[in-house]
Amino acid sequence: MELTRRRALAGAAAIAAAPLVPSTAVKAAAPMADKQAPSYYRYKVGDIQVTVVSDGKNTSPLLDSFITNAKKEEVNAALEKAFLPRDVFTIYFAPLVINTGGKLVVIDTGNGPVANVNSKGAAGQFVANMIAAGFDPKAVDMVVISHFHGDHVNGLLASDGTPAFPNAEVLVPATEWKFWMDDGEMSRAPAGRMQGLFKNNRNIFEAGLKKQVTPYEWGKEVAPGLLAVESVGHTPGHTSYVLSSGSGKVFVQSDVTNNPNPFATNPGWHAFFDQDADVAEKTRRRVYDMVAAEKLQVQGFHYPFPGLGNVEKDGSGYRVIPAPWNPTI
Numbered sequence: 001m002e003l004t005r006r007r008a009l010a011g012a013a014a015i016a017a018a019p020l021v022p023s024t025a026v027k028a029a030a031p032m033a034d035k036q037a038p039s040y041y042r043y044k045v046g047d048i049q050v051t052v053v054s055d056g057k058n059t060s061p062l063l064d065s066f067i068t069n070a071k072k073e074e075v076n077a078a079l080e081k082a083f084l085p086r087d088v089f090t091i092y093f094a095p096l097v098i099n100t101g102g103k104l105v106v107i108d109t110g111n112g113p114v115a116n117v118n119s120k121g122a123a124g125q126f127v128a129n130m131i132a133a134g135f136d137p138k139a140v141d142m143v144v145i146s147h148f149h150g151d152h153v154n155g156l157l158a159s160d161g162t163p164a165f166p167n168a169e170v171l172v173p174a175t176e177w178k179f180w181m182d183d184g185e186m187s188r189a190p191a192g193r194m195q196g197l198f199k200n201n202r203n204i205f206e207a208g209l210k211k212q213v214t215p216y217e218w219g220k221e222v223a224p225g226l227l228a229v230e231s232v233g234h235t236p237g238h239t240s241y242v243l244s245s246g247s248g249k250v251f252v253q254s255d256v257t258n259n260p261n262p263f264a265t266n267p268g269w270h271a272f273f274d275q276d277a278d279v280a281e282k283t284r285r286r287v288y289d290m291v292a293a294e295k296l297q298v299q300g301f302h303y304p305f306p307g308l309g310n311v312e313k314d315g316s317g318y319r320v321i322p323a324p325w326n327p328t329i
């Protein structure tokens with residue numbers, strides 16, 4: 001007993017004398033990693049194989065104006081309730097690569113190469129991660145766009161301004177195309193963010209893609225097994241999809257909500273990036289009531305990776321329950 005105590009005291013004195021962390025680097029048994037593994041995740045919907053490919057994330061300070069009808073303190077309280085840090089908001093991005101057996105289809109393209117440089121690699125990871133997942137951008141047959149915000153369309157162009165998927169047909173929602181390509185709408189757009197979006201879309205679709213796109217209509221299959229569904233509000237032509245094959249079915253929501261915390265838990269909150277916030281809220285409640293009632297799995301572009309889950313009603317809002325990670329396909 002006495003010996004043990006003396007030894008323990010000697011040990012404590014030694015610890016006090018020596019700094020816990022050596023000031024110079026030492027060789028550990030294994031070096032510390034400085035990079036996450038390439039983020040992609042596969043699952044099947046009937047005979048179709050889905051690969052969710054991360055485009056990374058963007059963390060920014062929580063602005064007072066982030067949600068137009070809730071106070072910053074209320075937003076912070078909701079973040080804390082979800083075990084998320086206060087005063088910042090993280091948005092995740094996850095385009096899809098869908099192998100239908102006959103066609104290789106990409107849904108949305110992420111933030112693109114300029115954002116990759118500007119964010120020091122945090123966002124704009126889509127092409128690097130899809131290559132890591134075994135896909136060649138040249139082998140993509142179709143790129144389907146849900147709506148014309150930068151985090152969905154900027155990856156259409158490579159860093160030299162040429163098409164990032166040179167052999168793909170680019171399919172865009174007809175209503176979205178009409179709105180953003182309308183010179184009258186562009187001339188009436190408020191200065192700042194909206195004018196910037198018009199400019200960005202004109203650069204991508206006119207200068208980059210030379211208007212070589214195929215507009216698609218809602219209620220029709222845009223690719224094999226991929227039904228386009230109207231879900232407007234976030235943008236005038238915002239589109240979701242029902243992906244189905246055999247008995248498999250997934251609702252690809254695009255941006256019906258952003259990160260479920262706090263936007264599924266508080267479906268009445270209006271984020272500044274919803275162009276028509278009242279319509280976006282109506283769409284959000286209609287879609288989430290439907291997927292909850294039908295127990296239909298949802299794939300969310302802005303959900304934390306890999307973004308597949310189920311939705312249930314929870315008080316006045318909804319809760320998204322992530323699907324368990326499946327280590328096999």
Ligand SMILES: [Zn+2]
Pocket residue numbers: 149151152255301302
């Ligand atoms: Zn988005």
